[in-house]
Amino acid sequence: MIDKASPIPIYFQIQELIRKKIGQGEWKTGEAIPSERVLSETFEVSRMTVRQAVQGLVDEGILTRKRGSGTFVSEQKVEQPLDGRMSFTRLMEERGMKASSKIVTFMEREAAPHEMEALKLRTPANILHIERIRYGDDIPIVFETIATPAAMAEGLTEEELNHSFYQFLERKKGLRLGKGSQTIEAVAASARLAKLLKVDPGSPVLSIERVTALADGTPFEYVKAQYAGSRFKFYM
Known part of the structure; x- marks a missing residue:
């Protein structure tokens, strides 16, 4: 007292x-x-x-x-270092939260020009196009749009993706992950995004575009991650 x-x-x-x-x-x-x-x-x-x-x-x-x-x-915000590279699954585990995902789109298609540029694909190639909602304790935290070279993601299943894409690459493919670069901006939630994240249209969203590479510098992931501003924050 x-x-x-x-x-x-x-x-x-x-x-x-x-x-x-x-x-x-x-x-x-x-x-x-x-x-x-x-x-x-x-x-x-x-x-x-x-x-x-x-x-x-x-x-x-x-x-x-x-x-x-x-x-x-209030909803307590999940915190993550802005300059850190940590899988969402591990981030949730370290905070005692249960991580889960819902796959919205999982398909192979031809890479768009901006995806080819981000992934440094010199000739037309297919990518695995993924859209998913990621949850912490069943609360939607982030909506991700992912593009990864189809050849690199060969064998990836939706079940494995629901666990951790990074762990799939490290454990199943034997690849060593390296550093990434990213940009961040504040945007307003569109009607579709608001529905996916269960927030009001126009609510603040932290939008991050990130390219992550393997240890040898080869880009393997181009992501646009849109975080519910009321549930997530970054720090330096």
Whole structure:
């Protein structure tokens, strides 16, 4: 509980207790937290102190105020280093979340000019064209459009793709993955993307275009990944 003799500000102690309740699952995403009156009685502090603590968590995005309804636990964003290369599956596992995917498109076709340029294909060639939604704990996080040389992806099944494309290349193909380059921009969700990610049309989306290469420098993947801005963030 609150230690009023501690040099740690009371509002900060309240914030830590709220974080703990959320972290332990006592207060779940989307649920309303107790009112300021109830919290002030529970912690035996003034409503002004509770309001200061709650507002700080709202500013951090941990809580969300809804006019006329109360204060709710926000969707907690998944964090990933902007300059890191880590499979989505591993990223979810490291955060104690269950990774899953839904394949929207899985087909071989001729590479478009911009895909040939990105993958450094000098002559017309086929690619494996993939569209998939990736989930963390059954919540849609990102919609990916992937182009990879068909010859390199030979033998890849939808089942293996649902687990990890990178693991398929490393374990089944014996390939060593190298570095990638990417660009990032903020865009608004189209009607189709909003439906796939279960967000409102026009919602903020982090759109990343990435080319990843093998250890020898050969590009093997051209991806456009569109992340729900309310559920994901990058840091440096």
